[in-house]
Amino acid sequence: METEIPALLRLRENIRPERFTFHSARMRMKTVNKDELAAMDSQSDRCALELSDAAVDVLGYACLVATMSMGLGYHRVSEQRLHGRTVENGQPAPVVTSAGALVDALKVLDAKKIVVIAPYMRPLTELVVNYIANEGHTVIDYVALEIPDNLDVARHDCSRLPDIARSLKYSDADAVIVSACVQMPSLPVVPMVEAITGKPTLSAAVATTYAMLKKLGLERVAPGGGALLSGAY
Structure with missing residues (x-):
């Protein structure tokens, strides 16, 4: 942030x-x-x-x-x-x-089906997926990068995110969440992931x-x- x-x-x-x-x-x-x-x-x-x-x-x-x-x-x-x-x-x-902002942004985009990249360990990522689902959205695919240390989350190389996004089943998605975390950098690649996927791409920070x-x-x-x-x- x-x-x-x-x-x-x-x-x-x-x-x-x-x-x-x-x-x-x-x-x-x-x-x-x-x-x-x-x-x-x-x-x-x-x-x-x-x-x-x-x-x-x-x-x-x-x-x-x-x-x-x-x-x-x-x-x-x-x-x-x-x-x-x-x-x-x-x-x-x-x-x-940021939690409320993200789910509200999905409503603004009318994004019913989404794919998600998160830095958290898998149990916490599943918690995030369930939270988003409870707000009326379907997470059709996600990846948990499983980075436990908060500083390592901030150090994650955002240039890796476009290839990670490519690995997701995004073809039926309405939007891509390229970083479900304000700590994990993603801003430099938001336009690139939009170009790759053809889908509106956002992050917790956006x-x-x-x-x-x-x-x-x-x-x-x-x-x-x-x-x-x-x-x-």
Whole structure:
């Protein structure tokens, strides 16, 4: 989130007049497993409070799998609770989660059938697949890259993703999720995967950018953000 969302919004600044500042508060997590994700999620209230001190206009909760691992539909609970922290602090701001942003983006694209690339271990990837399915979408194929260390997720070479996407059964899909994780880089290859598959291609970071722009009341457009941020939606 701290790299690809600012990158998208900086690219947007080249074509639109709005300017952005970025502020972050971090939750601790080293190994991507269910226990550490739950501990991480428990720190989100502190982060929302800290960021609201800066009177920000929108907050984004980045970790998709931390939200999805807390139970089906949890993004709605999380967004409402964290917004409440900003209200209590006298600086009310809307909150989007990357989990909610991703499933909402699939609705915007009218993507009923999708394929997914995720960096998580298989049990967590299956949890993500089930969460997405519970929101009304069918995951027809997916790959779990099974990277347990959070820093290794960030170091994953995104140039591998186009070949991974080629290996998926995407011909009947309505969209490709090239990274179901804001930590795993994918932004440089989003247009390439769209060209390879002929399908709208998005990531958790692209979807979160779309959701943030929507909450800000701004045109949802950013160069390099694929179909979702092309201006068509």
